[in-house]
Amino acid sequence: MAESIINQWGQGVPADRLLRQALRTEKEMLPRHKAAVVERVYTFFRWKGCLNQSRPLNQQIRMARELDADFRSHAGKIPSEVLKQTIPDWSFNCLKVTREWLVQIQRPALVWLRSPRGGMHRLERFFRKDIQVVGEGPWRKAFRYFGRHDLFQTPLFEQGAYEIQDLASQCVGHFCQPTSGESWWDMCAGEGGKTLHLADLLEGKGCVWATDKSAWRLQRLKRRAARAGMFNYQSAQWETGKPLPFKRKFDGILIDAPCSGLGTWQRHPDARWTTQLDDVRDLAERQWECLNAAVGALKPGGKLVYAVCTLTRQETQSVVKRFERAHPDFIPWPWKGQEPHLPDCHGEASSKDRHGLTLLPHQWKANGMFMVRWRKTKD
Numbered sequence: 001m002a003e004s005i006i007n008q009w010g011q012g013v014p015a016d017r018l019l020r021q022a023l024r025t026e027k028e029m030l031p032r033h034k035a036a037v038v039e040r041v042y043t044f045f046r047w048k049g050c051l052n053q054s055r056p057l058n059q060q061i062r063m064a065r066e067l068d069a070d071f072r073s074h075a076g077k078i079p080s081e082v083l084k085q086t087i088p089d090w091s092f093n094c095l096k097v098t099r100e101w102l103v104q105i106q107r108p109a110l111v112w113l114r115s116p117r118g119g120m121h122r123l124e125r126f127f128r129k130d131i132q133v134v135g136e137g138p139w140r141k142a143f144r145y146f147g148r149h150d151l152f153q154t155p156l157f158e159q160g161a162y163e164i165q166d167l168a169s170q171c172v173g174h175f176c177q178p179t180s181g182e183s184w185w186d187m188c189a190g191e192g193g194k195t196l197h198l199a200d201l202l203e204g205k206g207c208v209w210a211t212d213k214s215a216w217r218l219q220r221l222k223r224r225a226a227r228a229g230m231f232n233y234q235s236a237q238w239e240t241g242k243p244l245p246f247k248r249k250f251d252g253i254l255i256d257a258p259c260s261g262l263g264t265w266q267r268h269p270d271a272r273w274t275t276q277l278d279d280v281r282d283l284a285e286r287q288w289e290c291l292n293a294a295v296g297a298l299k300p301g302g303k304l305v306y307a308v309c310t311l312t313r314q315e316t317q318s319v320v321k322r323f324e325r326a327h328p329d330f331i332p333w334p335w336k337g338q339e340p341h342l343p344d345c346h347g348e349a350s351s352k353d354r355h356g357l358t359l360l361p362h363q364w365k366a367n368g369m370f371m372v373r374w375r376k377t378k379d
C-alpha cells in the first residue's frame with residue numbers, strides 16, 4: 001500500500017490526504033498495520049533526497065528505512081552532509097540551516113491536541129496516560145498525545161471536546177491575545193483551526209469573521225464549528241484584490257497567511273519536494289497583499305497579527321520590513337511578559353522591539369512558526 005500511495009503522490013495531492021483516503025476504506029486493517037503504512041510513506045519522504053531515484057521504488061523504501069534505523073539508533077553520528085540532502089538545495093538560500101533543525105525534522109512529529117472551554121477534564125478522563133498537559137495558565141489546554149487512537153474517530157472528537165492542533169498553531173491564538181467581547185477577522189481562516197481557537201478565547205462573547213479564498217476549506221470550518229458548538233463566528237469566501245464582504249471595522253485581525261510551509265517539513269515531509277524557490281517569492285507577495293488588505297479594516301488602536309508557518313527570510317523578516325516602512329501608523333505591540341511558559345520550550349524574539357516571535361521545531365518539538373504583532377495608531 002505504501003508504494004501505491006507514493007506513486008499517486010506525484011499527481012499533486014499531499015501525502016497526508018492520500019493516506020487518509022486510502023486508510024479510511026480499510027475497515028479490517030489493524031491500527032498497528034495502518035501505522036506501519038504511514039511510517040513507511042513518511043520515512044520515504046524524509047530520506048528521499050538521499051535515495052538513488054533510478055532504483056525501483058520498493059528498494060528506495062527499504063533504503064530509506066535503513067537510513068532511518070541508523071538515524072534513530074545514533075542520530076549524533078549521521079554526517080551533516082547526509083542530513084543536508086534531506087532538504088532541497090534551494091532552501092539553503094532562504095534560511096540559516098542548522099544541524100539541530102535538520103535532526104529534528106527527521107524525527108516523527110509529535111501530536112498535539114487543544115481542548116476548548118469545558119473539554120479538558122473529559123479529555124483527561126478518556127485518554128488517561130495517553131496525554132499530558134504541557135504548561136501553565138492558558139497552556140493547560142494544550143495536550144501532548146502519545147496514544148494510538150484514530151483521533152478523528154473517538155466519541156470525544158464527535159462531541160468537539162478537542163481539536164488536533166499543533167502547539168505552534170495554538171501559540172498563534174494566544175499571541176493574538178483577544179479579549180472577551182472583541183471583534184476579530186481571521187483573514188485566511190482555511191479550515192478554521194485558528195478561528196475556533198480565537199472564538200474560544202473570546203469566551204463566546206464577541207465575534208470572529210472567517211474568510212478564505214477556498215470554499216471547500218470554509219465548508220470544513222463550518223463542520224468543525226458545529227461539532228465544537230461554536231456559534232460566535234461568520235464566514236465568507238473572499239480573496240485579496242476583491243471587495244471586502246463586510247463594511248465594519250475590527251478590534252483585531254489575524255493573517256495566518258499562505259506560505260511555503262518550511263516550518264511543517266517535519267510533520268509533512270513530502271512538502272519538501274513540492275515547494276520551489278519561485279513559490280517563496282510569490283507567497284511573500286501574497287502575504288504583502290494580505291497585510292495591505294487588513295490596514296483599512298482595523299479600528300484605531302486595533303491589533304494586527306501576521307503569522308506564517310515558514311522560516312524563509314523572504315517571507316518573514318522581509319515582508320515585515322516592507323510593511324513597517326509603508327505603514328508607520330502601525331506600531332510594534334510587544335509580547336514581553338505574555339510569552340508562553342512551557343517546560344523545555346522557548347521562542348526567540350525575532351525583532352528588537354520584541355513584537356515578533358520565532359518558534360523553531362527543535363526548541364518547541366512542534367512546527368516552525370514566525371509571528372509579528374502591531375497596533376494601529378490612527379485611521
Ligand SMILES: C[S@@+](CC[C@H](N)C(=O)[O-])C[C@H]1O[C@@H](n2cnc3c(N)ncnc32)[C@H](O)[C@@H]1O
Binds near residue numbers: 187188213214238240
Ligand atoms: C496557512 S493556511 C490557513 C490555515 C488556517 N488559518 C488554520 O488555522 O487552519 C492559508 C490559507 O490562505 C488561503 N489563501 C491563499 N491565498 C489567499 C488569498 N489571496 N486571499 C485569501 N485567502 C487566501 C488558503 O486557501 C489557505 O486556507
